[in-house]
Amino acid sequence: MGLSMSPIIVALDYPTKQAALHMAKQLDPQICRVKVGKELFTACGPAIVEALQKEGFDVFLDLKFHDIPTTTAKAVNAAAQLGVWMVNIHASGGQRMLAACRDAIEKCRHKPLLIAVTVLTSMDSSDFKTLGHTISPEEYALALARLSYKCGVDGVVCSAFEATDIKNHTCKDFLTVTPGIRLKENHSDDQRRIMTPAEAAKNNADYLVIGRPVTQAKSPSVVIQDIVRDLSSF
Numbered sequence: 001m002g003l004s005m006s007p008i009i010v011a012l013d014y015p016t017k018q019a020a021l022h023m024a025k026q027l028d029p030q031i032c033r034v035k036v037g038k039e040l041f042t043a044c045g046p047a048i049v050e051a052l053q054k055e056g057f058d059v060f061l062d063l064k065f066h067d068i069p070t071t072t073a074k075a076v077n078a079a080a081q082l083g084v085w086m087v088n089i090h091a092s093g094g095q096r097m098l099a100a101c102r103d104a105i106e107k108c109r110h111k112p113l114l115i116a117v118t119v120l121t122s123m124d125s126s127d128f129k130t131l132g133h134t135i136s137p138e139e140y141a142l143a144l145a146r147l148s149y150k151c152g153v154d155g156v157v158c159s160a161f162e163a164t165d166i167k168n169h170t171c172k173d174f175l176t177v178t179p180g181i182r183l184k185e186n187h188s189d190d191q192r193r194i195m196t197p198a199e200a201a202k203n204n205a206d207y208l209v210i211g212r213p214v215t216q217a218k219s220p221s222v223v224i225q226d227i228v229r230d231l232s233s234f
C-alpha cells in the first residue's frame, strides 16, 4: 500500500524494468503515484508492479481493457489480485461490460479503483470527423462518463477540459483522472486536449497523469516539486 495522498500520477512509459525503476528511484511515493502502461507491462509483466509496490508506490495499472464483458471482468479480477491501486477499462465497451467489471471488483478482497476511459486525450474534433462521429470529443466523453457513472464505476479518464462538466452531470465524488497535462514550456507531443496542472486542478481534475513533462525533464524531482507548489494554491 502506498503512502501518497497526492493527485500526481507519473506515467512510467519505459521499455525495461531497469529504466522504470531508475526513474521511480528519483520520485517520492509520498508525493506521487505511478502508472504502468502497455509498453512496460508487456515487457516486464506483473514483476514490475511488485517492484514498484516494494518501493512504496501506489500503482495505476493502465491497460485500458476493452473486450467482451466476461473477458474484461476476468482481466480486471486478475489486476485486483496484483494489489494495484487503480485499474482501467474502456467505457466504449458498453453498459454490460462496465457492469460486469464493477461486479468483478466487488467480489475481490482487494478492490482497486475502477476507472473507465472516455475519449483519449490524443483525439480532437478532426480525429472524430475521420471516424465519422457527428458529435464532439467533449460531448462523447460526457456521454460515456454518464454511462460509466450509471454502471457504478469509480470514475473516468477524460481530458481536464471535461472534468467540471462530468462532475456536474454525475456527482462531485465521481473521479476524474486526466492525462494530457503539459507545462507551459512543454511540447504537446501527440496529445491534443491539454491543460497545465494548475488549469486542470482549477477545472476539478482529481488526478493528473503526467508522463514526458516529468520523465524527459533534466530533473524530474524538481519538476514534480514545482507542480506540487502550483497545486498547493488550490
Ligand SMILES: O=c1ccn([C@@H]2O[C@H](COP(=O)(O)O)[C@@H](O)[C@H]2O)c(=O)[nH]1
Binding pocket: 011, 013, 037, 117, 119, 120, 121, 122, 157, 158, 179, 180, 181, 189, 191, 209, 210, 211, 212, 213
Ligand atoms: O486518454 C488518455 C489515456 C491515457 N493516456 C496515457 O497517459 C500518459 C500520458 O503521457 P504523456 O507523456 O504525459 O503524454 C501515457 O502513458 C498515455 O498512455 C493518455 O495520454 N490519454
